[in-house]
Amino acid sequence: MLTSRTFLKRTRAGAVMKVVREHYLREDIACGAAACEQCGQQAGEPRLEAQPSGAASSLCPAPHYLLPDTNVLLHQVDILEDPVITNVIVLQTVLQEVRKRSAPVYKRIRDVISNPEKHFYSFTNEHHRETYIEQEQGETSNDRNDKAIRVAAKWYDEHLKKINNEETIQVILLTNDRNNKEKAVEEGLTAYTCEEYIKSLIANPDLVDRLACVSDEGKEIESGRIIFSEHLPLSKLQQGIKSGIYFQGTFRANRDNYLEATVWVHGDAEENKEIIIQGLKYLNRAVHEDLVAVELLAKDQWVAPSSVVLQDEGQNEVDDENEEEKENTLKSSVNKNMLRPSGRVVGIIKRNWRPFCGMLSKSQIKEARRHLFTPADRRIPRIRIETRQASTLEGQRIIVAIDGWPRNSRYPNGHFVKNLGTAGDKETETEVLLLEHDVPHQPFSQAVLSFLPKMPWSITEEDMKFREDLRYLCVCSVDPPGCTDIDDALHCRELENGNLEVGVHIADVSHFIRPGNALDQESAKRGTTVYLCEKRIDMVPELLSSNLCSLRSNVDRFAFSCIWEMNPNAEILKTRFTKSVINSKASLTYAEAQMRIDSASMKDDITTSLRGLNKLAKILKKRRIDNGALTLSSPEVRFHIDSETHDPIDLQTKELKETNSMVEEFMLLANISVAKKIHEEFSEYALLRKHPAPPPSNYDILVKAAKSKVSFNILE
Template identity: 85%
Template sequence: MHEDIVAVQLLEKDNWVAPSSVVLQDDGESEDIEVVEEKEKMLKNVEKRTAKPSGRVVGIIKRNWRPYCGMLSKSQIKESTRHLFTPADRSIPRIRIETRQASVLEGQRIIVAIDGWPRNSRYPNGHFVKNLGAAGDKETETEVLLLEHDVPHQPFSQAVLSFLPKMPWSITPEDMKHRVDLRHLYVCSVDPPGCTDIDDALHCRELENGNLEVGVHIADVSHFIRPGNALDQESSNRGTTVYLCDKRIDMVPDLLSSNLCSLRSQVDRLAFSCIWEISHDAKIIHTTYTKSVINSKASLTYAEAQMRIDSPDMNDEITKSLRLLNKLAKILKKQRIDNGALTLSSPEVRFHMDSETHDPIDLQTKELKETNSMVEEFMLLANISVAQKIYEEFSEYALLRKHPAPPPGNYDILVKAASSKNLEIKTDCAKALADSLDTAESEEFPYLNTLLRILATRCMMQAVYFCSGMDSDFHHYGLASPIYTHFTSPIRRYADVIVHRLLAAAIGADCTYPDLTDKQKIAEICKNINFRHKMAQYSQRASVAFHTQLFFKNKGIVNEEGYILFVRKKCACGIDPKVWFRRHGLL
């Protein structure tokens, strides 16, 4: 099975084979066992071209079986109890099951577990476990994508909830130990519309010496989640908050994510602050890290913040702060890009839901404003500053984030696409790539640069968390930074909670504990949160794909302009795409 750990015996060279040119598509249509066995014989007709090292599986070291979601392919033989189950995950083979409920289960999303896999059978044997609901139903399909991507989404247990603070909650004198009171500052948050889990806020003011003071204030989640208890263990297991089109799967209970840890306006909140003294040309003079208490003066959307910056009639303290922040952010961004940081593109869409049915009624590409970039620059600066600090104090145990440089071959698709338009993309280093993307433009095809940046994103490696004592390459390729971590979103990322604990111990605001200075433990945490982060990304994409399907389901003929990014060697149906395009008069 996919991701089983197996032992493979290398065959003698005379027995090496090449990949078959025959496409045997397992398309999920209802088939009888006899038909399947006839197809299995076709597999033996493998064309021997340029042979490659070949082997055979001689043992299963570790199974990776789990319950699978999918649909029943009912046998066409009347009264038959033997049927095939087609998993939603196309990397998993179909499963033979026996059930007398086939008529009831047809057209339903069901869960099947595997019992075993006979040596001489193409398919494993299994049994029916649970009916999830009708295929195509929104709740059912959401449940399937969460299960298939292994996203923990069960309600928080009573054991977990028992470690939440008792309400009503207020800041006590004990909470103020090792904290500074910053409630007098004109702090504000800038987030997407409807955001309730606000974990970062900003301020900027002029100092008497002519320099500027800039503060990034992050929700102090680690104050409420103490090491080792059930709440901590559940947050660690979940690893990240998952944002689907129509719902959010929180990493921490709602009392924390949308209330006590959310830096909402006009309420006192505990924070962890990174404060710089900075010159008007964005040179950092001094950095301070401190636990704090803040009172945000405004919770703004990106559009509202942009309106304040642009409005000549607004000159209140919050607006002045935003203008200074925006000015500095532009300088910081230019410095990053000059150092070789990449500006890539990943098209994101926002769905507008019907208030009653919750079905998508409109979709649009997310519009990015200057204020999006403003917030991003200071979050990046805070993450880099904190990474340097925790590595100085805990060189063996710092939880960091790196982005490996892609192998040269990864860029082939990008270089080929650009050369088709007589453009050259240089990939020697991040700086060369960034510069050549900046100049890769076409007057007759203005969208070309965006397409190339989308393709460049596809060429990148996955950024990963790691323990500093177990790696020597810290470089973040995309940001062109020698060191990086995540500090700014502890409500929605467990990595940030660990980084907060390391930083608190580094400045003497909290004590350390054994697992925090154990390389193996930190490495285990990194492995889990890397997996959870990847699965969250996949489930979010699956949610967008499903809602896009729902949106177009009842539309008539819609004419829109589209762009082909690349053409694969084989379609899902096994047909050469060029043949398909010619057949439909598109080539």
């Protein structure tokens, strides 16, 4: 069946255009229920279980599928992600609206849908013949979508009744919209608000805490005192920014003083780059990293950056006198020269909220359900959450997400997301560190692992066709002790004409990771391997990083080789690059390599090779330093780990041996040669990176500190 959608659209130039689009309605869209015999199941397994095994609910003891509406999905995605919630029908209408309104939530719900254990099914109701509805005259698209959701729920209800089963499966519409719910009940549907349903889950009371408290009309009036001035709407902000009344910038809270923040104004303007905001009222509910609009205060109200350390410790909401007192202490010690442009936040352009790690500070009142949460990052304000399991959460590291910050509330409202574990625990604290620094550390997904080569892996004829066989060379690797991901190896030998042949061999990861596949994307997302005290978070799965792409000794490995012919003065005569197969003869540590070089008795191939490399490296290094190379020392540290408890007990900076600089020197040389080659071959696409001179403003803080401490002038 065919219908068409017609709507009017305003083009960018301002003209009104009529758009006509076809809209096909189908009869072959399956309902996704496993027990259903009417719908010919198409691709893949049916997603919804025949006997829904979700959590038992006291509201509806019968088996049921859930059908959330858009707002439930948007705000309660934390709950939907919980393993307890299964068998959910996600309508296309809902998905499309979510996609329009929040990309991160959309991504999360897509991930949930693709997880077969969750039994989520996305039903394409907009193209189903019986569930498509037209927008009526005068109906807003929101109302139309609500209606579409109800129609789809109704269809499911009737459709599932036709299944021959002793117990019919119910469909429960979850909606937080009162109007929508009433209408649904009128039409004979079972509808609950998300809260009602979650509270009715018998075995899982802890889920209630994860409900996001979205401001209902009821909650707004609760405490009438308004603390903050209203945020201006976006259109007004944009107008203001255009006309120069407001400044747009990133809000950076002060780490040491919760009543102060600076806003870094975007753009190239020289003056007013950095605006100081002082006092709770002027901060006006902005949170660290938000994009805000700021209004500049009159010059006589300008303030100086404070030098007091203030931590937010209040427990009640009614200690405003206290607050004012604190604010006054900020203003007392003012030096006229230190006054800086000051302002106040008038509106938020974009919130940058993420889930925050931290601790619960339990309310003193024993039965209280509202508690304050103190984030690990001191720049984030404390968050009020509602929970009944405060006593169990005490002393735990938890994750909390902010839901909103009403005008009458001293703290933002949030909800509990996840318990990470006991504070002080090694694993918990590691997790906190990783989360706070945004390091992706989940185990690799099945999709990623599917791109790994099958074991046992061996080199085939096909591979050899395009590779040079360098297995006869006496290659060795030099790395820190305990290193399992050996990515580079070296060799050096004397040629008949008296010159030296030097080779750097880098593990050929590109052979195993093809561009664009899930493995490549995941590695690109991670970007680097993160080394922690006792564990390592790999950028690529372990099979590759410490086996197939690790140039271990006495096994054949693929490499990308850069081979030079040099004279004894370390001048490059010839350079060539090749894909190769190598067989490392030894994987040494820096100390071992050093020992071999120094020892008078050893005269084997590896040792002569190392000696040759070392000699060349010294010449190369000297030449580099003479050419004005800069050496920045960033010492690597090593942990001493207690052999019993696996706790780190001591920290040691690594001492640098000659061999460290030897390896470094040849890696640099290889990079230089590769860069030259790229520049020669692809001059149009080669990126040449250069450090610009640092702007003097970067030193402002240092200069100031030096002045105040030792009255010491650092000149520009």
